[in-house]
Amino acid sequence: MGIILRITFAFLFLVALLHAIFVTRVQMHLRSAVNCPKQSEIKFFDRYGKIFFIFHKEQKFCEPLPSHFPTEIHLEQIRLFFDKKYVGSKGRFSFLVANRAKWYLARELSKKGSVPVMDALFLYHTTSLTDLVKSVWSSRKISYGIFGLSLAAKIQYEKPLQSLSTEEFQDVLHLLYNANGQNSGFRKRSLEYLKRQSFQNSNEALSYINFCMDELSKKGFDVNRMRGSVFTHYSPYSQRILYEKSQKYFIDLQGHDAHRTEKLRELPPIESASIFIDTKSGGIMALLGGKSPASIQEFNRVYQSKRQISSTIKPFLYATALEDGRFHAASLFVDKPLVLHDSKGTIWKPENFYPYYLGEMTLKRGLVVSVNTLAVQLMEALGRVHYANKIKKVFFLPGNQIAERVLEEPSLALGSLDLSLYELAKGYTMLANNGVEIVPSAVTMVQDETGYILWKKKSNRAERLFSRESVAIITEMLEDVIRNGTAAKFSGDGFPFAVAGKSGSSPADSWFAGYNPSYLLVAWAGYDYPELSLQGHIPLFTVIPFWMDVMSTHKPIEQNFTIPIGLERLSFCEQGGCLTKKKCEMMHGLFSRGHIFPECP
DSSP, X not given: OHHHHHHHHHHHHHHHHHHHHHHHHHHHHHHHHSSOOOOOEEEEEOTTSOEEEEEESSOOEEOOOOTTOSOHHHHHHHHHHHHHHTOSSOSTTGGGOSOHHHHHHHHHXXXXXXXXXXXXXXXXXXXXXXXXXXXXXXXXXXXXXEESHHHHHHHHHSSOGGXXXXXXXXXXXXXXXXXXXXXXXXXXXXHHHHHHHSOOOOGGGHHHHHHHHHHHHHTTOOTTTOEEEEEEOOOHHHHHHHHHHHIIIIISOOSSOHHHHHHHHTSOOOEEEEEEEETTTTEEEEEESSSSHHHHHHOOTTTSOOEEOGGGGHHHHHXXXXXXXSOOTTOEEEEOOOOEEOTTOOEEOOOOXXXXXXXXXXXXXXXXXXXXXXXXXXXXXXOHHHHHHHHHXXXXXXXXXXXXXXXXXXXXXXXXXXXXXXXHHHHHHXXXXXXXXXXXXXXXXXXXXXXXXXXXXXXOOOOBSSOHHHHHHXXXXXXXXXXXXXXXXXXXXXXXXXXXXXXXXXXXXXXXXXXXXSEEEEEEEEOSSGGGGXXXXXXXXXXXXXXXXXXXXXXXXXXXXXXXXXXXXXXXXXXXXXXOSSOOOEEEEEEETTOOOOBOO
């Protein structure tokens, strides 16, 4: 007898538990569906506090049902609609259901449950037709972006739901349950409504938003469900300039002289990407992941594509040499044929961009005209391991596995390293910031929809990678690259403010990275697929005019770079790196105060 009682009590307890679970599920379904559905919505604010983009995973526009809806008349129309639509035994257990409207609404409301048929049965027996109607038709999707019976009535007939005639109400019900059969007039009116209600996002900002979404994901935010505000370093002016100049130089192929334009037209289609940064804060003000909106949608070349950086690596090699203490701007080297062995013992013979050798030259001249043999000699003097370790520090970012990617080979002196634009920009931001490491970022703060701060950018943890003096000397050399070096013929009449930069090229790539006292721009143009270079090498000049044009539109706060107090500008004979009373071709550079030049022979 005792066993039977225990079994009975256990059974009753289980029934009560199941009843409580189902009641909870019913309440959950009703609460989740009674209002208009919430949409993922992220509002992006620029550096001035203005909204420039609103992201939706899916747009959802809706109007709640009137508080006194449905009336008895509406309920009768709803019963007739379902009786007509679902004549016969359509759906599981429908033969048990006398009121088809309640049954199908209960089934619809329970679709997301783990046991939908049981949920539907429970809803059917415990919920009135009125409550089911309110729960389902407040939030039912009608077409893309359009939800709810009230909004359907407004779009179709431009009047409130309760004012519809019997025929009009039946028509709106058919719209809800016959999405594929919607007439073209309703679809057209829906699109017009969406256009009126939607924030008009600009194609110019697509790359920037793509980068921000990636940055948010890495911070742990679910961008597909997120609702809130994101504050950024975005500059509408800088983004527009990048966008317009990209169109000019890489799509329309204007801005080059006739000969260069003709040469570019003979090549396979080229792509481009660029990133523009405030050097003091490391804030990314603008970026383009491709030359057009169509190419941007494929992938963002600023951070998703890695290319061989070639000679843009040389400033970091020269800065490492200056830190060594044995070298200065007037140190002498000889541009000559070299024969070396890589780590596998294979013979490697570096070549210059031009098919000849210049003989004796100073360290500064070697960087200004980008002499490959000098760079290789410099790396060998420093030690391959030492230089490789420095490069790993310069381009380190969390998760980028740079330690495995940097190989201790002599070709590293010439940039045989694949980096993204973002990674290369990180290194140049350090140079532009006087040797202090800064990780460029786009997002400054994240808030939820109530304004509560979920995340806020902290001041960068500054680590000095190079001394202020070494970086100042490198910057002065890079100024000469634009005045007298590889970029000189593209600078026109020059700039009214100081600019410094370095070019780089490979058969499939054209680079230019540089900065003024306030801003940094890294730009790339080339082939997405390096094998296209077999049909024609990318000319060195491809990206440099673009860089010059964009940088000329951004005047820095200060006109000149700051020279540390421990340095002074001195002149010396370019041939020999020495001083003489005789006439010679003079070169200028920065040196430690009290530096003594040898007498020229």
